[in-house]
Amino acid sequence: MINLKQLHSITGLRVCCVSHGKIVDSYLLTNEEINKINNLGSLINSLPENFVIGIIETNEKERFCIIKAKECFFISPIETENIGEVYKKIANLGGI
Numbered sequence: 879m880i881n882l883k884q885l886h887s888i889t890g891l892r893v894c895c896v897s898h899g900k901i902v903d904s905y906l907l908t909n910e911e912i913n914k915i916n917n918l919g920s921l922i923n924s925l926p927e928n929f930v931i932g933i934i935e936t937n938e939k940e941r942f943c944i945i946k947a948k949e950c951f952f953i954s955p956i957e958t959e960n961i962g963e964v965y966k967k968i969a970n971l972g973g974i
Contacts, residue, residue: 880947889954889967891943897950899923907955914940915953922951933964 882893882905894904894912899919904912914936921934922944933956935941941956943964956964 880949880952882952885952891954891964891967893952893954895947895950896922896953902950911955914955915942918942918953922953925951931965 880895882895882903885891885893886905892906892911894901894907894915896902896915896919899922901912901916907915918934918936925932925944925946929944929946931943931945933941933943943954943956945952958964
């Protein structure tokens with residue numbers, strides 16, 4: 879599994895790893911953020927096979943970045959209005 883601390887050091891994003899609809903690891907997320915990500919479980923399970931990366935916005939106007947990796951989905955809350963900035967951070971990952 880990819881080290882979330884290392885992922886954070888590359889992207890600056892606080893992140894968790896979701897596998898089979900459950901959070902299996904997290905780094906620097908608050909309990910409130912973890913609960914909100916847990917509520918996204920059914921959405922994550924319904925993503926198409928060819929999904930790679932995306933940004934979703936909840937009814938509460940909160941945004942989350944979702945990145946599909948080999949073993950899981952990485953999910954991070956987004957606090958900026960500049961989505962291009964988020965994609966730029968993620969581009970630093972190369973292939974995970």
